[in-house]
Amino acid sequence: MSLHGDAVSVLSAWAAPTPEEEALRVEFLGHLRDHDDAMLRACVPGHLTATTAVLSHDGARVLLTLHPKAGMWLPMGGHCEPSDASLAEVALREAREESGISDLELLPGPLAVDKHEVWCHPPTSWHLDVEYAAVAPPGAEAVISEESLDLRWFPVEEIPELSDEATRRLARRGQAVLGLRSGRVG
Numbered sequence: 001m002s003l004h005g006d007a008v009s010v011l012s013a014w015a016a017p018t019p020e021e022e023a024l025r026v027e028f029l030g031h032l033r034d035h036d037d038a039m040l041r042a043c044v045p046g047h048l049t050a051t052t053a054v055l056s057h058d059g060a061r062v063l064l065t066l067h068p069k070a071g072m073w074l075p076m077g078g079h080c081e082p083s084d085a086s087l088a089e090v091a092l093r094e095a096r097e098e099s100g101i102s103d104l105e106l107l108p109g110p111l112a113v114d115k116h117e118v119w120c121h122p123p124t125s126w127h128l129d130v131e132y133a134a135v136a137p138p139g140a141e142a143v144i145s146e147e148s149l150d151l152r153w154f155p156v157e158e159i160p161e162l163s164d165e166a167t168r169r170l171a172r173r174g175q176a177v178l179g180l181r182s183g184r185v186g
Contacts, residue, residue, distance in 0.1 A: 003039045006086040007048055008032050010130070014110055017173075024113045028128045038128075039080045046126030050087050051077030051114075052095035053131070053170040054104060056153065057138040059178040062171040063099055064163065066150035069119060073154070073163045075170060077129065078147075091132040099151070100143025104134040111173040114166040131166075133174025 001009070011029050016022035028048065037043045053075040054063040064073040076098040077091070084090045092106045109132035118127045136142075144151040154160065156171045 001085075003080060003082075003084050003086065003090075004032060004036070007039060007130070010087050010110065011113075014113075016113070021113050024115055024128075027115070028113060028130075031128060039084075040082070041079045041120060044121045044125060046115075046128055047079070047120070048087070049077060049079055049127045049129045050090035050094060051075050051129050051131045051170070052091045052104075052106070053111075053133045053167070053174045054095050054099050054101065054142075055133055055135050055156075055171070055174050055178060057136060057140070059135070059175045060155060061153040062156050062159065062167075062174070063101075063136070063142055063151065063153050064159070064167070065098055065145075065148040066152075068147070068149050071162070073152075073160050073167070075131075075167055077131075087130050088132065091130070092134065095134050098145050098147055099136070100145065101136050101140045103137055103140075105137075107133045107135065107174060107177045109133065109177075111177065112166070112170050116166075129166075131170050133170065133177060135178060
């Protein structure tokens with residue numbers, strides 16, 4: 001299956017947890033239907049991207065990058081590459097590249113979708129973001145990449161003001177999945 005086909009399959013099967021995300025899910029599927037290149041940065045009106053909240057092994061902290069263009073603390077994420085086979089693969093690749101942690105475990109997902117305006121194709125372009133979470137092993141040490149101004153662990157309940165609600169939502173949803181997987185409630 002192609003990356004485009006995987007995105008259609010993933011989004012068709014995903015049960016959006018909110019009415020707003022259901023509207024985005026339908027919009028993303030329409031964009032995929034209308035644009036053969038919807039998975040690639042070259043798609044001018046907008047393109048699908050993948051984001052991953054990297055959680056500590058116990059789910060208490062989230063690793064955020066200080067994004068140089070956005071000027072905000074955000075989860076790892078980015079553009080699809082022609083060699084990627086699935087959205088989950090994009091999410092994991094981006095998380096590994098931007099965190100420097102090679103042995104991340106991707107949680108079942110996606111956990112959220114988000115649409116935000118970006119600078120890829122001025123004056124207006126959109127990231128149609130499919131969002132996941134991953135867990136770092138105990139003792140994992142993050143290594144800052146060239147794509148970041150800074151990289152830090154934050155308690156999920158103390159994500160800095162210089163972030164956004166989508167980041168907070170994704171980290172909380174990742175915690176919930178991790179809690180369910182380990183038998184904890186939360």
